[in-house]
């Protein structure tokens with residue numbers, strides 16, 4: 300296929316101060332939004348795109364793990380990497396953020412590009428520019444176009460209108476807030492091909508697909524933007540699903556994994572259809588499937604459990620806490636008693652089968668958490684979930700700028716005396732640690748939370764039959780060392 304200029308390089312940023320534990324969390328996924336945008340631009344505008352995933356650029360990775368490094372050396376290494384991408388022939392760079400952790404790195408790399416290749420337009424979009432666009436406007440010299448919100452239509456318009464030609468004449472960047480959303484059923488399969496041509500050895504990354512977009516729920520810890528919940532048509536879903544399978548076979552993957560990205564494998568009707576499709580074609584013998592869903596959805600549609608079993612679909616349940624007050628504060632449910640009961644029933648199902656296992660997501664340290672509420676969850680897990688067929692996945696609450704909590708910190712401070720670090724992503728040290736509130740509640744300091752978290756989950760995590768020893772070691776080392784440093 301022939302593509303017209305201008306060319307566009309998508310850069311997937313990462314962050315500094317990384318330890319092996321961060322890699323276990325952040326090195327498993329394709330840069331999906333960039334791959335989707337690339338496919339949309341190719342299909343609709345014949346624009347040539349390519350990718351630079353900083354996580355996998357060998358000449359740069361040493362800088363990501365160092366506490367301190369020489370800025371000039373980083374700049375030199377980064378320019379060398381850009382030159383391999385023929386940066387001098389490019390007109391546009393798109394930096395697509397997936398997490399606020401990346402903020403300082405985005406600033407650094409944008410500045411380097413601006414200083415060394417001033418003709419290039421820098422477009423930033425994705426998570427952080429949508430959550431806190433002002434952070435980019437403040438540093439206006441580094442950026443030309445900031446997209447706040449869903450970027451598909453904005454990117455298409457950029458390459459249709461004369462906006463890209465005008466940006467250089469302005470002193471301030473353009474802030475684009477797209478009002479229209481791209482028709483879901485026109486979204487092509489993400490541009491995995493172009494990405495894999497460059498990063499051929501990334502066989503461990505998980506291929507993903509969605510049957511819906513957005514989420515109708517309002518959990519207060521959730522960083523997913525509040526967009527309208529929409530389903531793809533089943534016909535469109537099937538077309539993309541079949542294309543994805545063909546693509547995976549083309550790349551000759553061993554033991555391929557397909558993750559359903561839907562925020563909550565939501566519509567029981569659609570889930571039923573998808574699961575039956577998988578089972579009828581015995582796709583579960585070829586692929587390892589996973590998805591995430593809500594406890595109420597499965598509890599209200601019990602037939603889903605047997606379909607999950609037949610399709611060998613590993614399901615992640617966002618349980619989050621066994622304390623009723625915390626569940627209510629999270630707006631996870633309006634009926635915590637029934638919710639906890641439903642969770643027990645689902646766990647019973649998994650404890651009576653050998654495959655597939657299920658995953659239970661837990662959040663420790665949500666604002667309002669104290670030692671007693673923390674222990675309520677531990678007690679629940681030890682009583683009902685400690686089983687080889689149940690993977691318990693505990694995380695500590697991250698105060699992402701897109702959450703309800705971040706936008707209402709005063710409420711939590713007044714109600715629970717929680718304490719937060721505002722704009723933690725601007726602090727030049729480990730962003731994961733900085734994102735965790737200083738106090739969940741009056742007497743529950745971060746140091747105590749981290750200590751309890753390591754001590755109590757250490758024994759729980761080893762019970763799962765497929766526990767990865769290297770990942771457990773990384774987890775223990777990261778939180779164990781942090782706990783020691785905090786006390």
Ligand code: SF4
Pocket residue numbers: 514515516517518521522523562563593617
């Ligand atoms: S946590 Fe899951 S269910 Fe809750 S709002 Fe976010 S995506 Fe929806």
